[in-house]
Amino acid sequence: MKSRFFWDTFFNKTLSAAALVSVLTLAGIFLLLLYNGLQAFSTIDIAEFLSAAPWNPAAYDAPVFGIGAMLFSTLIVTFGSMLIAVPLGIGTAAFLSEMASPRLRNLLKPAIEMLAAIPSVVIGFLGIVLVAPGLAQVFDLPNGLNALNGSILLAVMALPTLISVSEDAIHAVPDYYKEASYALGANRWETLLRVTLPACKSGVLAAVMLGLGRALGETMTVLMATGNATAMPHSIFDPVRTITATVAIEMGEVPFRTPHFYSLFACALVLFLITLGVNIAAERLAARLRKKGQ
């Protein structure tokens, strides 16, 4: 019979191997995107790739690979969604934390978190059948499949995380901050605006960055509901195609190991680096918050 200590060491090693899978996966994803993505630049000029040149990879005589318009589309859809979701989310979080009774809060918070469980295709579907016709009617457009539609849908998807994380941050502000403010004669609204929210602003900002990272990488919703036009948009009422949607549409049809194939990996590499940057920024903010809390 093997000794008990043998088994202890055995599981210590096995479990550490399981833990390394995450490191290997992240490194693998990065190296894969880098390896395949960089191959695109043996035939495509990197300046053209990052410029506002059109995206026309299937042209027979002279394919053009410019991701400028898609990058810009991704950014306006995402920032549009944050413009909608941030005030709504922080407002709701402040209501739940500062105004609602504990009973109401315990009822509403899970209900809002349920929203996060709705799959992205279902939100995209509702964008097609519900939001787009509404937008078309209100703004008198031929159809509502445009950047604004994408922003609204991504805002809905970002809301639960945004509300949940910022509610936690607002709730974590110590009571004596507020008590000191009341003692100085401030009312509850002034206290919320001038004391509580400033005290937890890095936590709320971390929540916003987290939502931003999600929205940037969201695929199915924007693929279904933003109209998929590769031209440079001139307003939020123009149809757009994001980087994620381009990869999703074209990867299934492209012949392997062609410049077009590699260019899609280069697109994914750009996306990966942007979301990684946003997530690391969010993490730094959260770490700063923890340090302040000590």
Place this chain on the structure above:
Amino acid sequence: MTKKTISRFFGFALLVSATLLVLAIIGLILFDLLAKGSSAFSWHFLTSFPQKGMTEGGIFPAIFGTTIVTLLSTALAMPLGIGCAVYLQEYAADNNLTRLIRASVRNLAGVPSIVYGLFGLSIFVEGMGMGVSVLAAGCTLGLLTLPSIIATTEEALRNVPRLSREGSLALGATPWECVYTVVLPSAVPGILTGLILALSRAAGETAPILFTGVAFYSRYLPGSVFDEFMALPYHLYILSTQHHAIEAVRPLAYATALTLLLLVFLLNLTAFWVRARHKR
């Protein structure tokens, strides 16, 4: 009324309206799907194959495909996720390697799902030769849910009181015996909650399976893990954007969306129930 009272009134009115708007959005989503999805939703719809170019019939193969791929992905991710969490919480010292592992887990959670799809295509479909199959899609979805399984398991382990650990160690248990006989059993409800939530996440994902296993239409159920499959979220995508008669199949699309929503809500409610029961 003073200026202060007025600003307070409008300020709080603003917060209430933000909350009401968020609740209205949730209400609208549920109402629209229930109202328009229930007409085509029936037992027949859930249990029969699509017919006449997916303009009639049901979605049974899509439900079947989603079920097996989701179960497979969680079965693959479960040992890795729980193993990683146990290592981080119970064994690992606070050193650079542990910090690297934690940073990787956090950043993996933020990787866009379409990027997982590309990874799955290159590594599982191509590199390991699994082909476009249930297995390749299951592996891809498994990696996608890994970070959330690790996070929820770690939290469940953190909630086990230190005293029960110390009691078992004081009686002479090795660290592994302590984990296996004391820590893990009391963390089971928390871990189970995390696994159910991972199932729900995997069931709703589309982008990772686009190139790794899902089929537009299949006349047969997958006979082995090396076959293609139909999936609920992809079927909804097809019916609402790629079908040749989009307007005609709207009721079917609505009913498919309702089915998918009911499936993930059912899983989430189960997770909620497991957690609530354990707290009591």
